[in-house]
Amino acid sequence: MDIPTDIVARVAGPGPCLRCETPVDAAWRICAPCSTAIVAERSRAAQEADERSNAEWSTMGLEKARRSIPAGLRLSRLEADVQPEALRSIRHRGANAPSWAMLGGPFSALGGIAIFSKWMMPWSLYVTAPELARELFEHPIGEGPPKLSRWAKRAPVLMLDELGAEQVRNGAVTEVLRSRLASDRPTIVATTRRFGDLEETYGDIARRVYERAGGVVMCRKRNQETPS
Ligand SMILES: [Zn+2]
Numbered sequence: 001m002d003i004p005t006d007i008v009a010r011v012a013g014p015g016p017c018l019r020c021e022t023p024v025d026a027a028w029r030i031c032a033p034c035s036t037a038i039v040a041e042r043s044r045a046a047q048e049a050d051e052r053s054n055a056e057w058s059t060m061g062l063e064k065a066r067r068s069i070p071a072g073l074r075l076s077r078l079e080a081d082v083q084p085e086a087l088r089s090i091r092h093r094g095a096n097a098p099s100w101a102m103l104g105g106p107f108s109a110l111g112g113i114a115i116f117s118k119w120m121m122p123w124s125l126y127v128t129a130p131e132l133a134r135e136l137f138e139h140p141i142g143e144g145p146p147k148l149s150r151w152a153k154r155a156p157v158l159m160l161d162e163l164g165a166e167q168v169r170n171g172a173v174t175e176v177l178r179s180r181l182a183s184d185r186p187t188i189v190a191t192t193r194r195f196g197d198l199e200e201t202y203g204d205i206a207r208r209v210y211e212r213a214g215g216v217v218m219c220r221k222r223n224q225e226t227p228s
Contacts, residue, residue: 061122068126069113069159078114082107083220090115093214098157098186102213105192109161111219112190116159119186124157129166129173136172146172153179157186164193164201177205181212189213 017024017031019038024031030038066074079087090101090111098119103111116126132149139146152158153176166173180187189209191198195216198206210216 058122062120065120065122065124065126065155065157068124069116070126073109073113078110078117081221082111082114083222086111086217086219087114089217091118094119094186100186100209100213101188102210102216103188103190103219104195104216105218105220107219107221108190108192111217112159112161112188116157116188119157119188121156123151123155124159125151125155126159126161127152128162129160129164130162132160132172132176133166133168133170136170137168149176152176153185155185157188159188159190161190163189163191164198165191169201174202174205177202177209181205181208184212 014023014025015029016022017034018029019034020031022031022034028035086103090103093099094101096118098121101112101115103115105111113126116124127148132152135146135148149172152160158176158180160173160176163173177187177189187209195206195210
C-alpha cells in the first residue's frame with residue numbers, strides 16, 4: 001500500500017496534488033478525494049494489523065492448548081477408541097458449545113480428550129489433578145498463586161484429568177473447581193474414581209460439578225460390554 005507518510009504537505013500556492021496530480025488550488029497540496037482515501041487506507045491498514053495480531057494470538061494460544069495435552073493422548077485416535085454414545089451424549093448436552101462434562105470409567109481420559117479437542121479454543125488447558133496438587137505443594141509460600149492453578153482457573157476450556165488421584169491433598173484442585181463453578185467456565189472432568197469417593201474427598205464441590213455436568217458419563221471402550 002502506497003500511503004504518503006505525511007498527508008499535510010503544506011506548499012505555498014496552487015499546484016498538483018501530491019498523490020494524484022490533479023491541480024489543487026489550495027495551500028494543502030492533497031486534493032479532497034485523496035485526503036479521504038488516505039484516511040480510509042490508514043484505518044484499513046491499522047485494522048489489518050490488528051487482525052493479524054489477533055490471528056497470531058489465536059494460533060499461538062491454540063498451539064499452547066494443544067501442547068498441554070500429553071503427547072501419547074494427543075496422537076491416539078480417541079474417538080475411535082471410546083464408545084461413541086458416551087461422546088454423543090456430552091456433545092448433545094453441550095449443544096456443541098463448550099459446557100461442563102464429567103466423565104467416568106477407565107477410559108475417561110480418552111473420552112475427555114476427544115471432547116476437549118472439539119471444545120478447545122486458544123489458551124485452553126489440559127491438566128491433571130495430581131499436577132495441580134503437586135504444584136501447590138512445591139510452590140514457595142509468599143509468591144502468589146502458582147502458575148498452573150492460575151491458568152487452570154482462567155482457561156476458556158479446562159480439561160481436568162485424573163480427579164481424585166492426587167498424592168497430596170491440599171485444596172489446589174478444589175480451589176480451581178470452585179473458581180470455575182463461580183465463573184461458570186466450561187470444564188471437562190475425567191475420573192476413574194467412583195462418585196461416592198469424590199464426594200467424600202471434595203464434599204459439596206464434587207456434588208456441584210456433578211450437577212452442573214448433569215451427571216457422570218461412563219466411558220467404555222468401543223464394543224465393551226456394559227457391566228451389569
Ligand atoms: Zn489527489
